[in-house]
Each structure stands twice: as C-alpha cells, then as structure tokens.
Amino acid sequence: MKRHLISAADLTRDDAILILDTAEELAHIAERPIKKLPTLRGRTVVNLFFEDSTRTRISFEAAAKRLSADVINFSAKGSSVSKGESLKDTALTLQAMGADAVVIRHHASGAPHRLAGSGWLRGSVVNAGDGTHEHPTQALLDAFTMRRRLAGGRGDLEGRRITLVGDVLHSRVARSNVLLLATLGAEVTLVAPPTLLPIGVETWPCTVSYDLDAPLPKSDAVMMLRVQRERMNAAFFPTEREYSRRYGLDLRRMAMLPEHAIVMHPGPMNRGMEIAADVADSTRSTIVEQVTNGVSVRMAVLYLLLGGNEPAQSTPGGVTANTPSTPGAATASNGRTGTEEIAQ
Amino acid sequence: MSTYLIKDARILGGDAQDVLIRDGLIAGIGAGLAAEDATVVEAAGQILLPGLVDLHTHLREPGREDAETVATGANAAALGGFTAVHAMANTDPVADTAGTVEQVWRLGQESGRCDVHPVGAVTVGLAGKRLAELGAMADSAARVRVFSDDGKCVDDAVIMRRALEYVKAFDGVVAQHAQEPRLTEGAQMNEGTVSGELGLRGWPAVAEESIIARDVLLTAHVGSRLHVCHVSTAGSVEILRWAKSKGWNVTAEVTPHHLLLTDELVRSYDPVYKVNPPLRTAADVAALREALADGTIDAVATDHAPHPGEDKDCEWAVAAMGMLGLETALSIVQETMVDTGLLDWAGVADRMSTRPADIGRLDGHGRPIAVGEPANLVLVDPGARRTVEPSELASRSRNTPYAGLVLPGRVVATFLRGVPTVIDGKLA
Numbered sequence: 083m084k085r086h087l088i089s090a091a092d093l094t095r096d097d098a099i100l101i102l103d104t105a106e107e108l109a110h111i112a113e114r115p116i117k118k119l120p121t122l123r124g125r126t127v128v129n130l131f132f133e134d135s136t137r138t139r140i141s142f143e144a145a146a147k148r149l150s151a152d153v154i155n156f157s158a159k160g161s162s163v164s165k166g167e168s169l170k171d172t173a174l175t176l177q178a179m180g181a182d183a184v185v186i187r188h189h190a191s192g193a194p195h196r197l198a199g200s201g202w203l204r205g206s207v208v209n210a211g212d213g214t215h216e217h218p219t220q221a222l223l224d225a226f227t228m229r230r231r232l233a234g235g236r237g238d239l240e241g242r243r244i245t246l247v248g249d250v251l252h253s254r255v256a257r258s259n260v261l262l263l264a265t266l267g268a269e270v271t272l273v274a275p276p277t278l279l280p281i282g283v284e285t286w287p288c289t290v291s292y293d294l295d296a297p298l299p300k301s302d303a304v305m306m307l308r309v310q311r312e313r314m315n316a317a318f319f320p321t322e323r324e325y326s327r328r329y330g331l332d333l334r335r336m337a338m339l340p341e342h343a344i345v346m347h348p349g350p351m352n353r354g355m356e357i358a359a360d361v362a363d364s365t366r367s368t369i370v371e372q373v374t375n376g377v378s379v380r381m382a383v384l385y386l387l388l389g390g391n392e393p394a395q396s397t398p399g400g401v402t403a404n405t406p407s408t409p410g411a412a413t414a415s416n417g418r419t420g421t422e423e424i425a426q
Numbered sequence: 427m428s429t430y431l432i433k434d435a436r437i438l439g440g441d442a443q444d445v446l447i448r449d450g451l452i453a454g455i456g457a458g459l460a461a462e463d464a465t466v467v468e469a470a471g472q473i474l475l476p477g478l479v480d481l482h483t484h485l486r487e488p489g490r491e492d493a494e495t496v497a498t499g500a501n502a503a504a505l506g507g508f509t510a511v512h513a514m515a516n517t518d519p520v521a522d523t524a525g526t527v528e529q530v531w532r533l534g535q536e537s538g539r540c541d542v543h544p545v546g547a548v549t550v551g552l553a554g555k556r557l558a559e560l561g562a563m564a565d566s567a568a569r570v571r572v573f574s575d576d577g578k579c580v581d582d583a584v585i586m587r588r589a590l591e592y593v594k595a596f597d598g599v600v601a602q603h604a605q606e607p608r609l610t611e612g613a614q615m616n617e618g619t620v621s622g623e624l625g626l627r628g629w630p631a632v633a634e635e636s637i638i639a640r641d642v643l644l645t646a647h648v649g650s651r652l653h654v655c656h657v658s659t660a661g662s663v664e665i666l667r668w669a670k671s672k673g674w675n676v677t678a679e680v681t682p683h684h685l686l687l688t689d690e691l692v693r694s695y696d697p698v699y700k701v702n703p704p705l706r707t708a709a710d711v712a713a714l715r716e717a718l719a720d721g722t723i724d725a726v727a728t729d730h731a732p733h734p735g736e737d738k739d740c741e742w743a744v745a746a747m748g749m750l751g752l753e754t755a756l757s758i759v760q761e762t763m764v765d766t767g768l769l770d771w772a773g774v775a776d777r778m779s780t781r782p783a784d785i786g787r788l789d790g791h792g793r794p795i796a797v798g799e800p801a802n803l804v805l806v807d808p809g810a811r812r813t814v815e816p817s818e819l820a821s822r823s824r825n826t827p828y829a830g831l832v833l834p835g836r837v838v839a840t841f842l843r844g845v846p847t848v849i850d851g852k853l854a
Contacts, residue, residue: 170739190743191625192695197619200739213523213743215625255623280622280632 083386086198086207090218090261098265099238102226105382106235111148112378119410120358121389122151125182130172131210137219137349137373138210142185145380151388154181169193173202181205183388191215206387212361215254220348221258223379224305225266227368230375231344234304240267245297247273248307248328248356249318251280255348256307260288271297275329277318278309294329298338305346306331306357322355332358336366344368429453430846431459431464435474435805439771445474447801448713450844455797467849469805472838475510475775475803479782479791480590481572481601482655482727483689483752484747485542485743487533489518490525494732494822496533501820502730503753507804507837508540509784510754510791511730516546516577518674522547523559524566539847543786546799547572548589548600553579557589564596574601576655577702579637580680581607586641590650597787599677601653602641604662606617608646609633613744616689616703616704626742631659638662642669643675652783656729658703660713667722677785679727680714682758683752683827687711690736691827696739697745698827701731725782750826751821753819757833760808766832771808790843801844805815810836820853 191213198207264287446454485499515521527544534542546563615626731748783792
C-alpha cells in the first residue's frame with residue numbers, strides 16, 4: 083500500500099482486499115466486551131476537520147481509539163484556521179507536534195493531495211472527504227458492506243451490479259465508489275438527471291442512465307446519494323417533488339429490486355427526498371450497518387498505514403498483529419511497525 | 427550616446443550580417459562593418475529580432491508591490507527580450523483615470539529597462555457599469571490606446587458596444603477578457619474529463635467562445651476594433667477565423683502557457699497551474715499553435731501574472747489565478763512554434779513584435795530592422811539550453827509553471843533605443 087490514502091484510485095485490487103479482509107478481522111473486536119487493541123499505542127492520529135462532519139469524525143476517532151492511538155481532534159471552527167491560518171501553517175504545526183497520521187476533511191477538492199505531496203508533513207495522510215472529489219474510506223466501508231451482504235464477506239465483488247443514484251456531480255462518495263467498485267470487479271450504473279452528471283462521465287468505468295426504473299430489476303445493491311435541496315435554486319432540477327418522483331427510491335421502486343438486493347445510503351439522508359422513510363427503515367436497508375462497518379474499515383486503514391503492511395491474523399481469541407515485540411513496547415526499532423501481541 | 431556593432435547576427439534568422447547602432451538608431455547593416463568608437467557584440471550563430479512587444483502583463487503597481495513593481499516587471503521584460511509591454515489596469519487603485527495611467531507610464535520611463543504602456547480600464551473600477559474616462563486616458567502623457575477590464579469580462583452587451591464605438595474617436599482598441607460570468611461562477615479549471623474526475627468546478631470553453639462570438643458581431647456592427655485577450659480554445663479559433671474571413675477588424679493573442687501546457691497538469695492540484703483562462707486540452711493546444719502559425723491569432727502575449735508565495739502555497743480553491751511569463755515567453759515560443767517547424771524567426775518577429783506593436787499603436791516598436799529605424803532589438807541564442815530556476819528570475823514573484831524544465835533559447839542582449847538593457851544575458 084502507498085503511504086497515504088487520498089483516492090480510491092490509490093488502491094490496487096490486492097490493496098483493497100487486504101483492507102477489507104483486515105476490517106473483517108477487526109470487526110470481531112467490536113463484538114467483544116472490551117473493544118480495544120494496543121496496536122497503535124504511542125502513535126498520534128490527528129483528525130483535522132475543516133468541514134463539519136460529526137459522523138465521519140467520530141467514526142475515525144472510534145477507530146483510532148480502539149487501536150489505542152492517541153487522538154487529537156482539530157476542528158477548523160474556533161481555531162487559528164478560522165483566524166486565517168493557512169493549510170500550510172496548520173500542517174507545519176501538526177508536524178511539529180509529531181502527528182503519525184492526519185485524517186483530513188476539507189471543503190476544497192485536492193486539499194489532502196496538497197497536504198500529502200507538499201513536504202509539509204512526514205506522517206500518513208488519510209482523506210476523509212475533500213470537496214467534491216473523493217471519500218475513499220466511505221467507498222471502502224460501502225464495499226465492505228456489499229461484500230458481507232452479497233459475497234459472503236470474502237474476495238471481491240466480481241459481476242455484482244451496483245446502482246448509484248443522485249447528485250453524482252457534487253458527490254465525493256460517487257467518485258470514490260465508482261473507482262473502487264470497478265477495481266473490485268463490480269458493474270456500476272450511475273443514475274442521475276443529466277444536470278447532475280459531470281462532463282466526461284462517459285470516460286468513467288461505469289454506465290450511465292437517466293432512468294432509475296431501468297437498472298433496478300438487475301441491481302444487487304442500490305445506493306442513494308444525498309441531494310441538497312439548495313441545488314434546486316441553481317436550476318439543477320425544477321422542484322424537490324419532481325426530483326423525488328423521478329429519482330427518489332420509494333416502496334414501488336424498491337419492489338422492483340431482486341429479492342436479495344440491498345439499499346444503501348452514505349448519510350445524512352433527506353427522508354422523503356431521495357429516499358422514502360419506509361425504504362430507509364426497511365429490512366433491505368443497510369444504512370445503520372454501514373455506520374458500524376465504517377469503524378472497522380477505518381481501523382483497518384489506520385492499522386495498515388501505521389502498523390504494517392501485512393494483514394492482521396485471526397487467532398482463536400481474535401486478532402494478532404504479525405510483528406511480535408516486547409509486550410508493552412509501542413514501537414519497533416524502525417519506528418513504523420508499532421505492533422504487538424494483543425491482549426487476549 | 428554609445429555606439430554598438432553587432433557582428434555576424436542572423437537578422438530574422440537570415441544570413442549573418444553586421445548591424446551598427448548609433449544614437450539610438452540603426453546606422454548601418456552589411457557585411458564587414460567597422461566603427462572605431464563602437465562596442466563590439468559578437469553574435470555569430472545568434473538571431474537578431476526587433477524588440478519584443480507584450481500586449482498583456484500585470485505589473486501589480488500600484489497596490490500589490492509585494493508581487494511585482496513596474497521596475498521589477500520591466501527588468502523581467504528586458505531579460506525576456508521585450509522593449510515594450512502593456513500593463514493591465516487591474517491594479518489598486520484601478521487604472522481608470524488619467525492620473526493612474528500617467529503614474530504607471532512614468533514609473534516605466536524611470537526604470538529605463540522597457541517602455542511600459544498602461545492599459546486603461548474600460549469601466550470605472552472594472553465594475554462593468556459605467557465607462558471610465560477613456561478619452562482622458564488617451565489624451566494623457568501615457569497616450570493609452572488599449573482599453574481592457576482584463577481579469578473581468580465586459581459582459582454587458584450595451585457597455586461593450588458603447589466602448590467599441592467610443593474608442594473609434596482616438597483609434598483605440600477594446601481588449602476583451604472573454605468569460606461569460608454566469609457560466610464560470612466558482613469555476614476552477616477547464617471543464618472536461620479531468621475536472622469531472624478531480625471534482626473541481628468546470629470552466630466550459632463555451633463561456634469564452636460565446637463572448638467572442640458576440641463581440642466580433644458587435645465590432646462588425648459598429649465598425650470598430652476588437653482585440654481578444656488570451657484565446658484558449660479551439661472553438662474560439664474557429665470564430666476568429668470566421669470573423670477575419672469577413673474582413674472585420676478583430677485581432678487576438680495567445681499566451682505561451684496555452685501553447686504548451688494542458689489541464690492534465692491540474693491532477694497535481696498544484697496551484698502554480700491555476701490560471702485564467704484555464705489550461706485546456708491537448709486538442710486546444712494544437713489548434714492554438716496552428717492558429718498562431720497561420721495568423722488567425724496575431725500575437726503572443728504573456729499574461730505575466732505575478733503572485734506572492736502564500737497565494738499559491740495553499741489549497742487549489744483559494745489560490746490566486748495566474749502565472750509568470752515574461753522571462754520564459756520566447757523560449758516557449760521557440761519550443762512550441764520554431765523547433766516544431768510551425769513558424770520561422772521572421773514569423774516570431776511578426777507575432778511577438780510587429781503585430782502587437784501595431785495593435786497597441788506603438789510608435790517606434792515592432793519596426794523593421796533597417797537603417798534609420800529605432801534600435802529596439804533583441805539578440806537570441808537559439809542553440810542555448812537552460813533550466814528554469816524560479817529563484818533566479820528577476821520578477822519579484824516565483825510562480826512560474828516551468829520550474830525545472832529545460833527550455834531552448836536564451837536572450838543574450840536587448841537594446842532599447844540603442845541602449846543595452848540586457849547584455850550577456852544579464853541586466854545591463
């Protein structure tokens with residue numbers, strides 16, 4: 083794996099499956115009474131959030147804490163950033179404090195790329211959503227959820243038909259999902275009004291439809307993307323009701339799906355807009371499960387970026403990192419493989 | 427005044443000849459010239475061109491002297507082989523009065539390195555609402571002939587029409603920054619495959635082309651003179667070709683960076699590639715080169731746009747738009763046009779000196795290399811290679827997109843009315 087996770091395109095098929103397999107192992111931790119591993123003890127993970135996102139931040143925070151990392155939450159609001167400090171100076175400050183990984187959420191597309199490529203920081207950079215560009219850990223948790231529900235929690239998603247619906251133009255979730263799902267062998271269909279598809283979408287590894295009804299009978303999973311009501315004011319669609327009629331997932335449309343198909347949403351939802359409340363709360367919905375899976379996947383990402391490049395191994399009691407070291411020692415001599423036997 | 431004898435220079439790339447400069451004028455041309463009082467400049471293998479003329483720079487003074495001043499900009503211009511540059515009006519305060527344009531003109535004369543011709547704003551404060559006092563700027567000591575709200579488009583069709591009509595009274599030209607504002611709200615880069623993948627808001631070609639189409643029609647309707655700044659798309663070229671085929675008085679410029687760079691570079695999210703108009707596709711680059719070669723595009727203009735480090739060392743979305751150009755322009759033109767066989771050195775002289783001087787109605791620049799003409803000259807070593815090192819630039823800013831690139835050609839000497847401003851590739 084690369085040192086940073088900026089784009090889903092950074093991941094080879096093997097990288098992606100390594101992360102998903104690792105997440106599968108780590109998911110068992112959550113089922114235990116003590117949900118904690120000492121793997122990243124002594125390492126510092128900074129959550130650098132320039133944009134409000136409580137759910138993503140707490141997901142990363144929970145993931146880092148379950149691996150015993152020290153977590154620093156740096157919110158741009160009420161900080162020196164809101165007083166005009168630049169991204170560069172913020173990064174230099176975090177570097178000076180010894181951040182081993184920086185999880186960044188930023189409203190500007192490319193900000194994590196800048197952070198990783200600028201030489202301002204030595205640690206790993208994890209993109210937790212940048213502008214309308216990418217959100218790779220969301221795509222990983224979505225793939226993890228699909229793999230569990232559709233592929234027995236193993237291997238890739240070869241031949242699975244996934245339909246993504248909604249505001250593709252402004253969606254970082256859609257971009258990362260298309261890239262990762264293609265890497266994993268899935269057949270992706272994007273459904274949106276033409277106004278909410280980017281120019282050049284025909285070059286993406288997916289097919290495009292303006293009609294939601296057409297792909298539903300053959301979909302193994304349908305993922306509804308959030309649509310901001312304000313887009314209406316920029317003439318992307320005429321009214322909320324028209325959008326909902328043409329591109330919303332209601333009970334009628336859900337009934338068109340195959341028996342086994344699942345309904346996904348990255349949240350936060352607009353109930354009644356892109357997804358009917360009955361659908362969101364149905365047994366096909368994996369929306370709450372996606373949140374749970376998010377923690378496991380983010381644990382896997384932090385573990386692999388900071389702990390080592392080999393998969394965590396299953397033992398009867400749970401998980402061991404594969405580099406044995408002195409109990410209690412937080413870092414190995416090379417300073418990057420801070421792993422140890424886990425407490426049973 | 428001093429006397430110079432340039433030995434064995436290839437005038438416009440032709441056979442080697444000697445050129446004698448005396449009292450600011452070209453005093454003799456021929457083989458084996460001699461003058462006892464002359465400083466000899468050995469120029470074997472070098473090309474002699476008329477001093478280059480730039481229709482489009484941003485010298486930032488008054489207002490942003492941390493980015494550039496007229497003096498540092500004039501130094502950069504001289505090192506790039508320019509003897510005259512136009513300085514755009516988007517300073518602070520805006521160059522929309524006779525007083526401001528006279529200040530810029532005077533600062534250029536004081537520098538002595540390059541004639542700096544201020545461009546007057548079309549509208550007060552570049553706001554696009556009321557015409558600035560174009561006549562007062564034309565009649566001032568700065569003798570303004572080029573008017574532009576560059577950085578902003580004169581998007582109101584009535585204001586544009588009136589400006590085109592009004593400048594006819596003093597043989598002025600309106601230089602339009604063609605950018606339909608609604609189609610480019612919040613735009614960050616060329617709209618296309620790359621913008622879609624990068625999640626950066628697109629800047630469609632049609633936003634440029636629709637304004638150019640409207641303006642050539644307006645120009646024809648009122649019988650005036652239009653110049654189109656920094657043409658960047660293949661579609662714009664088609665419209666210009668059509669307008670010229672009608673015999674309408676329309677000229678256009680292209681920047682060096684639009685002749686070389688494409689939007690693929692934005693994948694780095696490095697704001698050094700953020701510029702207005704944005705870098706386009708390889709197909710656009712090919713069309714622009716062809717149009718410059720066949721004369722559909724009249725001139726190369728740098729759109730030299732200095733910015734301090736902090737305005738580029740940041741996220742793409744908040745970075746300033748623009749890149750340096752004066753010190754690298756001739757090398758980029760050699761790389762993209764001469765070394766590719768699209769244009770000979772006489773063609774370079776035409777596109778970088780004769781035509782831009784004519785568009786700007788500059789006396790004494792863009793003249794033929796002939797006895798009795800003003801000695802505004804540049805000597806170029808086309809065989810030299812150099813690596814662009816930002817810290818070595820004379821500009822006060824460092825935002826060159828060519829850092830680390832090896833470029834062909836080197837300006838050896840520049841003469842402004844017979845006085846060297848650059849000699850041995852260094853400021854004289």
